[in-house]
Amino acid sequence: MDTNRAFHEAPLPLFAADSDEAVPIPRPGAKTPSYLADHRARLRERFMAGGAVPMPDYEMLELVLFRAIPRQDVKPLARRLIETFGDFARVLAAPEARLTSIDGVGPTVVTELKIVAAAAQRMARGRVLRRPVLSGWDALLDYCHTAMGHAGTEEFRVLFLDRKNVLIADEAQGRGTVDHVPVYPREILRRALELGASALILVHNHPSGDPTPSQADIAMTDRIRVGAEVMGIAIHDHLVIGTGREVSFRREGLL
Secondary structure (H helix, E strand, O other): OOOOOOOOOOOOOOOHHHOOOOOOOOOOOOOOOHHHHHHHHHHHHHHHHHOOOOOOHHHHHHHHHHHHOOOOOOHHHHHHHHHHHOOHHHHHHOOHHHHHOOOOOOHHHHHHHHHHHHHHHHHHHHOOOOOEOOOOHHHHHHHHHHHHOOOOOOEEEEEEEOOOOEEEEEEEEEEOOOOOOOOOHHHHHHHHHHHOOOEEEEEEEOOOOOOOOOHHHHHHHHHHHHHHHHOOOEEEEEEEEOOOOEEEOOOOOOO
């Protein structure tokens, strides 16, 4: 690794402009072919009976696509998306431009995918916001991975804690490119004072998947730590989120 890295079953409208490319405009009164209706019913029944765990990623994606494309077999598209991006989570996290480059994906599909992604993030965030962070560390890590683990660009977030280590705010301080994100220590500390935060947890992701901190990551963390100490604000940790794993500065002795 380069250690010098700097840091939308609502039926579709009848108007072609609002529908996805691969969806034919249905004739008035047109019904979903019976074989498709049966397949969709069986898939939904399996999901309700056994949950998501035994279902492969492409079938979970089919369930999402049913709403966006109501009268077409979506299995080929679901498989194409999985083959392109790797898994269900990466499909949800993929940038709009990359999604719409896939044949069959239009604005309706993108919107449905992004709704599911936002719902997942909000649920994970709800498990940690306004709760003591240090006693719910696993939930915090789950949230960080859900929010950032599959992003295609670097993002730097700050978790602001009160004197009881309750998470009072979670804010993105910067978004960048695939291997760089601008970070401004002065702005982070100014925001901490505005919120009355007593401690911070710094979090950023590595889109490459490798969470090994770079020298730039280490240097920036030290600059924030020095400024925070002057203001009486503690830095509990800096988490670097990769694919399926993370690195803790505290655990690694870097903080």
